[in-house]
Amino acid sequence: MLLVNTIRDNFETVLEGLQKRNFTHAEATLHQVLELDKTRKETQTERDNLQAESNNISKEIGALMREGKKEEAEKIKSRTVEIKSQIKILEDNYNNVEEDLKQILYTIPNVPHISVPAGKSAEDNEIVLEHGSIPDLPESKLPHWDLIKKYDIIDFDLGVKIAGAGFPVYKGRGARLQRGLINFFLDEAMKAGYTEIQPPILVNEDSGYGTGQLPDKEGQMYEATADKLFLIPTAEVPITNLYRDVILNEQDFPIKNVAYTPCFRREAGSWGAHVRGLNRLHQFDKVEIVQVVHPDNSYEVLEDMNMYVQSLLQKLELPYRVLRLCGGDMGFTSSLTYDMEVYSAAQERWLEVSSVSNFENYQSNRLKLRYKGEDKKTILAHTLNGSALALPRIVASILENNQTEHGIKMPKVLVPYLGFDMI
RNA sequence: AGAGAGGUGUCCGAGUGGUUGAAGGAGCACGCCUGGAAAGCGUGUAUACCCGUGAGGGUGUCGAGGGUUCGAAUCCCUUCCUCUCUGCCA
Incomplete structure (x- = not known):
């Protein structure tokens, strides 16, 4: 399948190539790919940041437990509950977007070489x-x-x-x-x-x-x-x-x-x-x-x-x-x-x-x-x-x-x- | 097909809940040493994605997928594969 980077960096070339193949809705499809990829990145950034926060809390709890401060550890545990549910949502979003992106990419054929003649049959x-x-x-x-x-x-x-x-x-x-x-x-x-x-x-x-x-x-x-x-x-x-x-x-x-x-x-x-x-x-x-x-x-x-x-x-x-x-x-x-x-x-x-x-x-x-x-x-x-x-x-x-x-x-x-x- | 064992980084191999991306060793790269090499010593050595002009940082990855937990290579479930023995067979 095509690389998203290729589509982004050479949009016109890819578009013209796909049109030479009579790939219908080429332009809309390519835009959709870029849009999904953008959403994917944004979702990942958001998810990763929350995950990092959650990881930090876990480390804190680990440190407190080792020092035997059980009660303090229990206190911060509650903070993770909300983060976790958010992560779960973002995670699902991310997986959906990634899957959608992949499915679209599967439907896009290769870009013909410059020397390939246009034609239908x-x-x-x-x-x-x-x-x-x-x-x-x-x-x-x-x-x-x-x-x-x-x-x-x-x-x-x-x-x-x-x-x-x-x-x-x-x-x-x-x-x-x-x-x-x-x-x-x-x-x-x-x-x-x-x-x-x-x-x-x-x-x-x-x-x-x-x-x-x-x-x-x-x-x-x-x-x-x-x-x-x-x-x-x-x-x-x-x-x-x-x-x-x-x-x-x-x-x-x-x-x-x-x-x-x-x-x-x-x-x-x-x-x-x-x-x-x-x-x-x-x-x-x-x-x-x-x-x-x-x-x-x-x-x-x-x-x-x-x-x-x-x-x-x-x-x-x-x-x-x-x-x-x-x-x-x-x-x-x-x-x-x-x-x-x-x-x-x-x-x-x-x-x-x-x-x-x-x-x-x-x-x-x-x-x-x-x-x-x-x-x-x-x-x-x-x-x-x-x-x-x-x-x-x-x-x-x-x-x-x-x-x-x-x-x-x-x-x-x-x-x-x-x-x-x-x- | 039945019974058992196991899948960890380039390789070997440790690790059964809390700075473990992962000890130790080998290999490899660079440096020191040497006339040169070996040995020795030192340093470094996974990958994908995301953020960042950059330095750098983050997340995921210990066969795969799910679950338990604040936290999983480590516990549970499912699945794939490999090996050994037995059976069958070109």
Whole structure:
């Protein structure tokens, strides 16, 4: 969440940013935050002063008791009665104000970076670049949901039988393609200096709050209610939460983690061709990169991560484009997001396979993820993450783009991981 | 899942109602000593929030939340976690 200080010191900038996101009632909400914060401070001062008075009386009583002057002690006791009831009132006020303030702050999204274009929906996203050429396939080309049946590599019906819609069963070369891609992505990340992590894929409530899935979006996560645990929608949740309540040293930067996990999403979403086949699933595999960095260079790091994800797509020989998301399409917690989309030549659509974001200190404020600066002050770190990459749509694109009469050609770079070059 | 033990500062560890934010030790930082280092000696060493231009002061924090009390690390209740033994199990 945003810092109250940021709102106060950069009111206009924050306001303009929120308006770029189409955050309604931005100005009124920001004023409300400042007003509540002012009340909070005043209440605290008043409460603390009374508490101090009460503490002093207690000390006096303690001193008198030690000297055996019981009667005098009894006399001043009566003075505390009124103070105590006042403190109780102020204490309640304080808690209420603080809670109200927190609730409002939870509803305010991150302030977009200056370079984020205004806009309402995906149509207003800015295309930064396109790379690779779109394959020219014959009319007989098949979408991946037909290809997977033809070659018997992914079975949705079996998934329905044992779990439900959106839980595919990968078989034979389909399963090996999954495993090969995961290993390829992890190896590449390792070469790029990321440390591999295997986190739990169920997380507790605190973790959900830390990265912003809670409150609000609990409907998107599967929940193991008996144990109050949530199945992760992305590895971002466990990995970023590794650093919850952590104070780092400046020398620890940059922290670069990579994790492969299955991801679980309930999202009801829309129906029809756009969610057919592998386009949208309840369970899918993803390799995620997360960095925790010094605030001064988080945007350089974002560009690095952007280039890194592109390098993966290039190695897989997939045509892709990079979008800079507009204010209206950007995630709640992000300051700047690049989406990478691959072209899927039979669906004739661009499919999002990665989203790389800088959250600046929006997440770390909730997480209390800080570092000690030179003057020993604790300062919030910046967090970033990106998919590198999400598997299903990559698979869809590989299958569709590389289909031939004789089978589906695998990208060269994967062959050592697969042990075959055609499906 | 059952029985027991326990959660205190960076770490170890004392503390069962009254200058305890917390003894003692270790570690760390600085200074003295030394040719240099070790040892030794001295000083300092939590955090959040609030008040104050500043020096400085206040409040809260001994797993978390509540309660008793003029006063709680210390007593009571609830809850979370860890460890040991037993059971179960990949």
